[in-house]
Each structure stands twice: as C-alpha cells, then as structure tokens.
Amino acid sequence: MFKMYNVAVRMNEKTILKDLSFIVPKGQITVMIGESGSGKSTTISALLGMLPAHATVEGSIYFNGQNIMELSKQEQLALRQKHFFTIFQDAINSFSPTIKIKQQMYALSALRKGHKKKDFLATIQVMLKDFHLPENVLDCYPFELSGGMLQRCMLACALYNEPDILIADEPTSALDMLHQQEFIQLLKKLHTRLGTTILLITHDLGVAAAIADFILVMKNGEMVERGHVKDIFEQPKHPYTKQLVANHF
Numbered sequence: 001m002f003k004m005y006n007v008a009v010r011m012n013e014k015t016i017l018k019d020l021s022f023i024v025p026k027g028q029i030t031v032m033i034g035e036s037g038s039g040k041s042t043t044i045s046a047l048l049g050m051l052p053a054h055a056t057v058e059g060s061i062y063f064n065g066q067n068i069m070e071l072s073k074q075e076q077l078a079l080r081q082k083h084f085f086t087i088f089q090d091a092i093n094s095f096s097p098t099i100k101i102k103q104q105m106y107a108l109s110a111l112r113k114g115h116k117k118k119d120f121l122a123t124i125q126v127m128l129k130d131f132h133l134p135e136n137v138l139d140c141y142p143f144e145l146s147g148g149m150l151q152r153c154m155l156a157c158a159l160y161n162e163p164d165i166l167i168a169d170e171p172t173s174a175l176d177m178l179h180q181q182e183f184i185q186l187l188k189k190l191h192t193r194l195g196t197t198i199l200l201i202t203h204d205l206g207v208a209a210a211i212a213d214f215i216l217v218m219k220n221g222e223m224v225e226r227g228h229v230k231d232i233f234e235q236p237k238h239p240y241t242k243q244l245v246a247n248h249f
C-alpha cells in the first residue's frame with residue numbers, strides 16, 4: 001500500500017534516518033518498534049510531511065505506486081488528507097481546549113467526507129456507544145474527558161473517516177494498563193471491520209505482539225530487522241531484536 005525507499009533525513013547537521021526502506025502492506029497491521037530516539041516518530045513525520053523546514057529529506061515515498069515526494073506541497077497535503085488519518089501519542093494535545101468535542105470531531109471528519117452534520121451525528125453516536133463512551137461526550141470540552149476517552153474519540157473519528165491508512169504514533173503510551181488494552185482491542189475491531197492498513201508505532205512489545213502482522217525494528221535511525229510477527233518473536237536474527245525479545249519475556 002505504501003513504501004518508503006532509501007529515505008534519509010538530516011536535521012541540524014545530524015543524520016536522523018539512514019537509508020530507510022520498508023513496505024506497509026495493504027490491509028495489514030505493521031508495527032514499528034525500537035528504543036527511544038531510534039527514529040520512529042521522525043519516520044512518521046517524513047511520511048506525513050511534518051518535518052521542520054530545516055530538515056533535508058532524500059529518497060522516495062510511494063503511495064499506490066506514486067512517488068509522493070515528486071508532488072507539490074499542496075498535492076501532497078491533499079493526498080494525505082484524503083487517504084491518511086493519524087492518531088498521536090497525547091490525545092489532549094490533539095484537541096483544541098476551547099472547542100467542544102462535537103465540533104472538533106465534525107471538523108476532522110468533514111475534511112474527508114464532506115458529510116452533512118445530521119448524518120455525521122447519527123453515525124458517530126452509534127460509534128461512541130460502541131466505543132463505550134457516554135452520550136454526553138460530544139458536548140464536553142477536552143479537559144472534561146480522560147486521556148483514554150479522548151483517544152477513543154480519535155479512534156471513532158478514524159472509524160468514521162474510513163481512511164486507507166491509519167497511522168498511530170504511540171497511541172497508548174499515555175494510558176494506564178486497562179485503557180491500553182481497551183484501545184488495542186478497539187483498534188483491532190476497526191481493522192477487522194474495515195480492513196484498514198495500519199502503521200502503529202510503539203516501544204511496548206506486548207502491544208506489538210498483541211496486534212501486529214508485521215514488525216519493523218528500528219535502532220539508531222536504521223531499520224535493523226523486519227518480518228512477520230511470529231518470526232520476529234520466535235526467531236529474531238539481529239542482536240538488537242534478540243535483546244528486545246529476550247527482555248520482553
């Protein structure tokens with residue numbers, strides 16, 4: 001579905017990503033793991049065109065066979081809005097503090113679907129129930145909800161938008177154990193229902209083992225190993241992956 005090919009990123013004279021190449025297959029859940037500072041978020045930022053202006057990016061990013069790096073900034077933005085939906089680590093920072101959840105979810109969804117407010121409300125209310133969120137959640141301000149509830153609102157938005165690709169950058173790291181598991185179950189549900197292609201970033205191997213079809217292992221800005229979840233956990237090849245897996249069990 002999309003592929004990064006020989007991507008290198010430099011910032012402040014420092015090489016952050018080195019010659020990164022990988023595929024995220026259609027309809028599969030690909031999980032990127034690796035220690036803090038290994039370059040996971042930078043990879044996502046490169047994919048989403050969100051790197052700082054001073055960053056230099058080389059290489060190609062293919063989506064449906066098209067190298068999006070060859071498109072104008074405007075075309076890239078339109079393509080990402082149409083096909084990608086992203087959930088970030090800190091749900092509270094994903095919402096504006098002074099606007100009610102309903103308006104914000106509608107704005108996020110209207111961008112893609114152009115649906116009427118009435119249709120949106122009817123559909124989203126069913127989804128919220130499905131996601132164990134109280135009915136009045138739409139009339140709340142973000143500060144009135146827990147981190148777990150806000151992440152579930154984001155996931156409901158993702159479900160409503162039916163993106164081709166869902167990117168989730170450490171979506172559970174700010175949640176407690178119970179809410180982490182609940183979020184992962186809902187993510188699985190979304191994947192089962194829509195067959196969404198998912199790229200999930202985490203440093204939690206338990207999360208990776210629970211949900212991944214494929215795993216990408218990052219270390220120091222390089223991808224040191226990639227493979228099917230079973231192979232990574234049962235027969236890791238790279239010393240770093242071996243160490244990660246050994247520490248997990």
Ligand SMILES: Nc1ncnc2c1ncn2[C@@H]1O[C@H](COP(=O)(O)OP(=O)(O)OP(=O)(O)O)[C@@H](O)[C@H]1O
Nearest residue numbers: 011012016035036037038039040041042043052203
């Ligand atoms: N704007 C920037 N300017 C310079 N260096 C940066 C910038 N942003 C990130 N880096 C560096 O790039 C490297 C990779 O950071 P990145 O945030 O991608 O890692 P990560 O694997 O996502 O880490 P974490 O799990 O802690 O989020 C780090 O050494 C970081 O200090």
